[in-house]
Amino acid sequence: MNSITEPIGKRETFRLWSIVVIVALLWVFLYNAIQPLSEWISYEALGLARTSHAGEAVAFFFYDVPKIMLLISGMIFVITVLRTFFSAERARRLLSGKRSGVGNVLASALGIVTPFCSCSAVPLFIGFVEAGIPLGVTFSFLVAAPVINEVALALLYGMFGWKVAVLYVTSGMTISIVTGLFIGRLGVERWVEDFVWKMQVRGAEDESANLTWDERFGRGREAVKEIVEKVWLYVLIGIGIGAGIHGYVPTDAMAAYMGKDAAWWSVPLVVLVALPLYSNAAGMAPILLALVEKGAALGTALAFMMAVVGVSLPETILLRRVLKPQLIAIFIGVVTVAIIITGYLFNLIL
Amino acid sequence: MKDIKVLGSGCSKCVATAKLIEDIAQTKGVDIQVEKVTDLTQILGYGVMSTPGVVIDGTVVHAGNVPARNKVEAWFAK
Numbered sequence: 001m002n003s004i005t006e007p008i009g010k011r012e013t014f015r016l017w018s019i020v021v022i023v024a025l026l027w028v029f030l031y032n033a034i035q036p037l038s039e040w041i042s043y044e045a046l047g048l049a050r051t052s053h054a055g056e057a058v059a060f061f062f063y064d065v066p067k068i069m070l071l072i073s074g075m076i077f078v079i080t081v082l083r084t085f086f087s088a089e090r091a092r093r094l095l096s097g098k099r100s101g102v103g104n105v106l107a108s109a110l111g112i113v114t115p116f117c118s119c120s121a122v123p124l125f126i127g128f129v130e131a132g133i134p135l136g137v138t139f140s141f142l143v144a145a146p147v148i149n150e151v152a153l154a155l156l157y158g159m160f161g162w163k164v165a166v167l168y169v170t171s172g173m174t175i176s177i178v179t180g181l182f183i184g185r186l187g188v189e190r191w192v193e194d195f196v197w198k199m200q201v202r203g204a205e206d207e208s209a210n211l212t213w214d215e216r217f218g219r220g221r222e223a224v225k226e227i228v229e230k231v232w233l234y235v236l237i238g239i240g241i242g243a244g245i246h247g248y249v250p251t252d253a254m255a256a257y258m259g260k261d262a263a264w265w266s267v268p269l270v271v272l273v274a275l276p277l278y279s280n281a282a283g284m285a286p287i288l289l290a291l292v293e294k295g296a297a298l299g300t301a302l303a304f305m306m307a308v309v310g311v312s313l314p315e316t317i318l319l320r321r322v323l324k325p326q327l328i329a330i331f332i333g334v335v336t337v338a339i340i341i342t343g344y345l346f347n348l349i350l
Numbered sequence: 351m352k353d354i355k356v357l358g359s360g361c362s363k364c365v366a367t368a369k370l371i372e373d374i375a376q377t378k379g380v381d382i383q384v385e386k387v388t389d390l391t392q393i394l395g396y397g398v399m400s401t402p403g404v405v406i407d408g409t410v411v412h413a414g415n416v417p418a419r420n421k422v423e424a425w426f427a428k
Contacts, residue, residue: 087414115400119364126390126399130394219415222418
């Protein structure tokens with residue numbers, strides 16, 4: 001009998017879940033221990049004065065590094081496991097036949113929960129188009145997908161609290177829905193490369209419903225390992241810089257450049273700078289936190305974050321295979337404007 | 351000999367998948383032929399929308415990400 005198809009017993013499932021619950025409890029314990037521990041290290045063990053530049057910088061560092069790393073790991077694990085229940089094939093089936101409007105909202109939601117890699121943007125685009133899914137709806141999916149970047153989300157929650165994190169998700173969804181609706185209205189079909197319309201895509205098996213918990217948790221673990229390996233150094237450096245700013249830059253120093261009363265062009269400028277950067281939200285975010293504390297407006301900072309993760313140069317280059325330059329330009333342009341508007345809005349309401 | 355195709359347009363995950371398969375096959379002493387398929391029409395012909403994808407002897411066995419070690423080992427188990 002093929003060992004892959006033997007059903008995993010209830011006992012095994014219980015065992016796996018028990019391990020996950022225990023690890024989760026450990027995580028909570030560690031998370032709550034960070035604040036007192038970082039203070040102890042800075043003020044008792046190292047003997048730095050509480051209000052000194054060095055004291056504040058060091059405490060910030062020892063508090064934020066473990067906190068960010070814990071948040072990133074936790075967020076990645078949870079989101080990856082959640083995403084094992086979804087797949088591109090499933091999204092395609094759910095979206096085919098849906099019109100604009102409802103389709104855009106659904107596409108946005110699916111974009112968030114479906115596992116997505118920039119390298120799959122092209123086959124996914126073709127697959128969607130071939131299934132008869134309207135272009136605007138497909139774009140809503142493509143814009144929403146990278147927005148819920150687990151690392152960015154973990155950082156925003158860790159540094160600004162849950163309200164900002166929720167705001168980030170909802171604005172990401174809104175931007176993707178509106179962008180998709182808008183592009184859908186423009187009649188851009190003629191700017192899709194001709195061969196796309198002639199492609200035949202066979203339906204493929206969708207494993208998302210058939211995975212065992214062992215496989216799901218396994219994917220979660222692997223994702224944590226893979227991403228943590230990639231970003232830990234950036235986190236360290238980013239927080240190091242952030243700590244320096246926190247401890248040594250006078251309060252309100254940034255207000256003139258990025259604050260609420262800063263020149264009106266600070267939002268678009270910041271977004272434009274962010275567009276070609278596609279990187280580690282990890283390294284950037286602690287710097288943003290420190291800047292915000294020193295007077296930069298939260299809206300500007302969030303717009304920056306969204307522009308970094310939402311528009312990816314590698315993905316755009318890949319999309320050139322299926323989209324003519326005019327459509328790429330429209331796509332980037334519309335997303336950029338949407339992010340800038342969101343930045344202004346947040347500055348007003350936050 | 352198993353005929354294995356790794357579907358993907360060349361990103362790091364696709365390369366990693368091909369390497370993983372080759373390494374494990376070599377460790378187990380299984381004779382395989384690995385072909386990297388980057389042509390979109392062919393990839394979509396297998397119905398794969400999320401690369402990397404793995405096709406063994408004509409059947410799609412995996413798609414969406416780099417397969418887990420034990421999954422690849424299971425493919426080569428007799």
